[in-house]
Amino acid sequence: MPRILMERSGEMEVFCRVVREGGFSAAARSLDLTPSAVSKLIARLEGRLGARLLLRTTRALTLTDEGEAYHRAAERILRELNEADQEATGGAVRGRLRVSASVPFGGMFLAPLIPTFLERHPDVTVDLSLTDDVVDLLAQRADLAIRMGALPDSGLVARKLGQSRAVVCASPAYLARRGTPAAPAELAAHNCLGFNFRRGRNGWLFREEDRAIELPVSGNLLANNGETVRQMALAGTGIARLGRFHVAADIDAGALVPVLEAFNPGDLEMVHAVHVGGGQVPRRVRAFIDHVAENLPRELFGG
Known part of the structure; x- marks a missing residue:
């Protein structure tokens, strides 16, 4: 009968923690172990497997191909072990x-x-x-x-949580200074705040004469998150197109004003939980x- 290796799950936990924390010292701190103990456990694991899992330098730690494969399998096994423990304790959420x-x-x-x-x-x-x-x-x-x-x-598995339409908006101060656009084409004369990450469409979507149009816009600010764009719009820097969920309170307070609502296409931004x-x-x-x-x-x- 083959010898039962009682230490396997512990080795997997330490190995996954090293990968997660990006180093032996950080993993040791999170596990309340010494770095030398973590190093010995990883060396023992590599020796048992007969394969190098990690490439270690003074600056970085990277996974070998064998390490990538072992890490995927170990993460899956540890998840299943946790689920088995939960089932045994009456399905507690932990x-x-x-x-x-x-x-x-x-x-x-x-x-x-x-x-x-x-x-x-x-x-x-x-x-x-x-x-x-x-x-x-x-x-x-x-x-x-x-x-x-x-x-x-x-x-990935997705569950829809809700949806929110988009709204084009600007601060009263910006509109007083630059005027309120009466048609989408007039945005060419305005500072339109945008994003610097890749999106499904590059322009802003409108509806004119019962057809959808995507209008290219430009401005002097690009950001990698909607909150920065919102803050710039509140500060009067330009016009933004954001999910209504994000700016509803500002609109209700009068800090932002919707514009071009007659041309709003009613497109919905879906909210999903994915795993x-x-x-x-x-x-x-x-x-x-x-x-x-x-x-x-x-x-x-x-x-």
């Missing part, structure tokens, strides 16, 4: 939950929902990262992401998605 979301959605709507989620599930640790870049869930080891807009074809498919979805992921879906403001994200 563990670290890594969530990625856009800056405006995460700051305005997701973060305020986390305290009540943690009150309900005190054994969960939420690890929230806000960025308007599209995150590779596998590469970043994220459990789920909240994404706005159309979803590309992928192996990696295959196998059983961890309970903490399902619980968090359910919590967000139940508590998003319907007036802004009506389905």
Whole structure:
């Protein structure tokens, strides 16, 4: 009978932590071990497998091809072990939950929902990262992401949380200084605030004479997130096109004014929760998605 290797899951946990933290010292701190103990565990793992998993230099740590394959398998196995533990303890929701979301959605709507989620599930640790870049869930080891807009074809599982239309808006001070455009073509004479990351369409969408048109716009500010564009619009720098969910409070307060609403095409920006498919979805992921879906403001994200 082959010898049972009782230490395998521990080696996997240490190896995955080294990859996650980007180094032996950081992994050792998070595991309450010494760097030498972590180094010995990784050396023992590589010796048992007969393969080099990590390439270590004074500046960086990278995975070999064998390390990439082992890391994918180890992450999957550790997830399944955690799920087995949860099933054995009556399906308790526990563990670290890594969530990625856009800056405006995460700051305005997701973060305020986390305290009540943690009150309900005190054994969960939420690890929230806000960025308007599209995150590779596998590469970043994220459990789920909240994404706005159309979803590309992928192996990810998506659940629609809601939708919000876009609105073109500017501050009263900007409109007083530069005038209010009466037709989309007049935007050529205005400073239109944009984004510096790749989007599904480059221009702004309008509807004229019952047909949709995509109008190229330009301005002197590009940003990598919607919150910066919103702040620049509030400061009177230019005209912005943003999701209504993002600027509804500013419009209600009179700090921003919708323009060209007669030409608004009514296009909807979908909000989805996405996670990696295959196998059983961890309970903490399902619980968090359910919590967000139940508590998003319907007036802004009506389905």
